[in-house]
Amino acid sequence: xxxxxxxxxxxxxxxxxxxxxxxxxxxxxxxxxxxxxxxxxxxxxxxxxxxxxxxxxxxxxxxxxxxxxxxxxxxxxxxxxxxxxxxxxxxxxxxxxxxxxxxxxxxxxxxxxxxxxxxxxxxxxxxxxxxxxxxxxxxxxxxxxxxxxxxxxxxxxxxxxxxxxxxxxxxxxxxxxxxxxxxxxxxxxxxxxxxxxxxxxxxxxxxxxxxxxxxxxxxxxxxxxxxxxxxxxxxxxxxxxxxxx
Amino acid sequence: xxxxxxxxxxxxxxxxxxxxxxxxxxxxxxxxxxxxxxxxxxxxxxxxxxxxxxxxxxxxxxxxxxxxxxxxxxxxxxxxxxxxxxxxxxxxxxxxxxxxxxxxxxxxxxxxxxxxxxxxxxxxxxxxxxxxxxxxxxxxxxxxxxxxxxxxxxxxxxxxxxxxxxxxxxxxxxxxxxxxxxxxxxxxxxxxxxxxxxxxxxxxxxxxxxxxxxxxxxxxxxxxxxxxxxxxxxxxxxxxxxxxxxxxxxxxxxxxxxxxxxxxxxxxxxxxxxxxxxxxxxxxxxxxxxxxxxxxxxxxxxxxxxxxxxxxxxxxxxxxxxxxxxxxxxxxxxxxxxxxxxxxx
Ligand code: SF4
Ligand code: SF4
Ligand code: SF4
Ligand code: SF4
Ligand code: SF4
Numbered sequence: 001x002x003x004x005x006x007x008x009x010x011x012x013x014x015x016x017x018x019x020x021x022x023x024x025x026x027x028x029x030x031x032x033x034x035x036x037x038x039x040x041x042x043x044x045x046x047x048x049x050x051x052x053x054x055x056x057x058x059x060x061x062x063x064x065x066x067x068x069x070x071x072x073x074x075x076x077x078x079x080x081x082x083x084x085x086x087x088x089x090x091x092x093x094x095x096x097x098x099x100x101x102x103x104x105x106x107x108x109x110x111x112x113x114x115x116x117x118x119x120x121x122x123x124x125x126x127x128x129x130x131x132x133x134x135x136x137x138x139x140x141x142x143x144x145x146x147x148x149x150x151x152x153x154x155x156x157x158x159x160x161x162x163x164x165x166x167x168x169x170x171x172x173x174x175x176x177x178x179x180x181x182x183x184x185x186x187x188x189x190x191x192x193x194x195x196x197x198x199x200x201x202x203x204x205x206x207x208x209x210x211x212x213x214x215x216x217x218x219x220x221x222x223x224x225x226x227x228x229x230x231x232x233x234x235x236x237x238x239x240x241x242x243x244x245x
Numbered sequence: 246x247x248x249x250x251x252x253x254x255x256x257x258x259x260x261x262x263x264x265x266x267x268x269x270x271x272x273x274x275x276x277x278x279x280x281x282x283x284x285x286x287x288x289x290x291x292x293x294x295x296x297x298x299x300x301x302x303x304x305x306x307x308x309x310x311x312x313x314x315x316x317x318x319x320x321x322x323x324x325x326x327x328x329x330x331x332x333x334x335x336x337x338x339x340x341x342x343x344x345x346x347x348x349x350x351x352x353x354x355x356x357x358x359x360x361x362x363x364x365x366x367x368x369x370x371x372x373x374x375x376x377x378x379x380x381x382x383x384x385x386x387x388x389x390x391x392x393x394x395x396x397x398x399x400x401x402x403x404x405x406x407x408x409x410x411x412x413x414x415x416x417x418x419x420x421x422x423x424x425x426x427x428x429x430x431x432x433x434x435x436x437x438x439x440x441x442x443x444x445x446x447x448x449x450x451x452x453x454x455x456x457x458x459x460x461x462x463x464x465x466x467x468x469x470x471x472x473x474x475x476x477x478x479x480x481x482x483x484x485x486x487x488x489x490x491x492x493x494x495x496x497x498x499x500x501x502x503x504x505x506x507x508x509x510x511x512x513x514x515x516x517x518x519x520x521x522x523x524x525x526x527x528x529x530x531x532x533x534x535x536x537x538x539x540x541x542x543x544x545x546x547x548x549x550x551x552x553x554x555x556x557x558x559x560x561x562x563x564x565x566x567x568x569x570x571x572x573x574x575x576x577x578x579x580x581x582x583x584x585x586x587x588x589x590x
Contacts, residue, residue, distance in 0.1 A: 026506055032507075033506070033508065143506065147503075151504065159523060160485070160522040160523065160524070161483060161484070161485040161486070163486065163487045164485060164487065164490055164519060166487075167301075167302070168516075170283050170301045170306075171301075172281040172301065173573075175573060177279060177280075183485075184573060185483070208484075209523070212481065212483050212484065215480075215483055216483060218481070218574075219483075
């Protein structure tokens with residue numbers, strides 16, 4: 001029996017679902033191994049019978065909280081894909097403001113019809129089996145995790161900083177080029193994608209388990225950032241500090 | 246062996262001929278990007294920089310690639326694992342003496358039983374043309390390690406004496422390559438005197454040095470296990486592993502399996518690992534033998550200054566300075582720590 005897989009989206013740009021739909025080469029092979037029973041971007045039929053739930057998007061309304069709890073109860077394995085569902089991601093930027101203000105900025109006069117709560121990762125509401133951060137989700141990593149689960153192996157998600165991969169890619173360090181970078185505290189697994197392509201790391205894979213944030217902050221200061229710049233830099237993807245279930 | 250001399254123009258022609266004739270699968274040399282240097286494939290001699298200070302990664306990557314498949318297998322009752330050891334023929338141009346010494350260490354490590362064929366096969370198919378380092382980078386202390394120059398580890402060794410290179414011939418293979426591709430003459434006494442002079446001058450350009458003879462390092466490490474130096478320096482360590490990833494003498498790798506999406510075949514590969522990463526010494530039960538930054542930092546200093554030397558009779562650090570250049574918090578250079586330990590002991 002092929003495992004039944006359902007995709008669900010919460011507060012997100014849907015970039016992660018589109019990224020999964022981009023698996024042109026792999027999609028047919030994947031369908032040999034899995035049965036997809038729910039994927040809003042791909043199909044209209046729905047089913048509530050599934051083994052693996054794959055979630056993108058952050059939790060940001062009371063209805064989201066109820067819905068994710070229901071999904072967790074039905075799924076034996078729950079995987080979050082992308083920065084939004086795994087870390088809270090850019091959605092958490094709003095948490096710095098009162099929720100009423102956020103509602104009125106977004107919905108104006110109609111604000112009264114909507115509900116919102118501080119945005120949070122899925123793991124802040126229900127236990128998550130595997131979190132695959134990155135904005136958007138890393139296709140290669142997603143496929144490795146799917147294969148590992150099918151083989152009954154424990155998927156490996158790196159727990160070391162992007163710098164290690166950046167060095168292996170033989171990039172010049174952007175600090176040496178007069179710019180700044182969150183690579184020293186950000187979880188690797190992307191092969192230092194952004195540095196390799198000429199930019200710097202924004203931290204979209206979240207922090208490693210034991211980041212030396214104080215030392216990284218000093219490095220950023222030495223390279224000309226103010227305390228405020230640094231807070232803003234860290235906030236883009238890792239504003240959620242409320243912990244997890 | 247003998248010493249030759251070749252004009253710079255003739256050396257460039259030699260490189261171009263090597264590229265054009267295609268006898269070797271690739272001609273690799275030092276190139277530049279973002280104001281830094283790296284070893285890469287040459288398409289013409291104009292790309293080659295021989296007056297560089299240091300490359301981002303050492304040429305070790307040609308012998309121990311960042312990621313390499315070591316076994317392929319099929320799933321099922323007969324998994325049929327096949328070892329993979331492939332190598333193409335390469336001429337590698339512009340390796341500095343410290344990197345040659347580092348490769349000798351890697352070879353000693355990988356040829357010790359159980360010998361690892363992959364590195365040795367690649368080594369045997371690579372002709373190495375070294376070049377003396379006359380402009381050391383600001384973190385280099387390779388002169389203190391005795392590796393400003395080397396008498397071994399190369400097929401040919403160049404020294405820039407102005408308009409031409411003195412070419413020290415290290416092996417028959419080197420002599421043969423030079424005879425077939427280069428227009429070299431016998432070096433004169435004046436050429437050799439000039440070579441000794443430029444080498445001597447380069448020694449004055451090292452900004453970092455050991456405050457003790459290199460052979461005292463193991464004894465100093467033996468006496469200072471509990472020194473506060475380790476705790477103080479490592480407090481700001483980012484556990485980023487950069488110091489290890491750029492090191493020419495680091496030899497550790499991790500092994501992983503991956504399967505195709507069909508789930509019926511796969512490969513086992515190895516990739517560089519680093520003892521400065523938090524989970525390096527974590528084992529299956531979840532126990533981590535070097536859980537804190539201090540113990541990882543101390544381990545690396547002992548590994549570079551003592552463990553490898555005791556086991557293989559070759560220094561575990563050649564003083565290239567790459568770790569010092571890569572470390573954002575400026576704690577990684579072994580010479581700095583050894584000097585502090587010496588002061589404290
Ligand atoms: S992680 Fe990025 S790509 Fe994915 S849904 Fe969120 S914002 Fe979009
Ligand atoms: S560019 Fe960024 S990720 Fe790369 S080594 Fe430098 S700090 Fe680390
Ligand atoms: S380099 Fe940084 S920002 Fe870019 S993909 Fe990797 S973790 Fe995300
Ligand atoms: S420890 Fe540092 S200085 Fe020594 S060989 Fe490695 S990178 Fe070079
Ligand atoms: S010593 Fe420096 S380069 Fe090495 S892991 Fe620590 S912070 Fe990174």
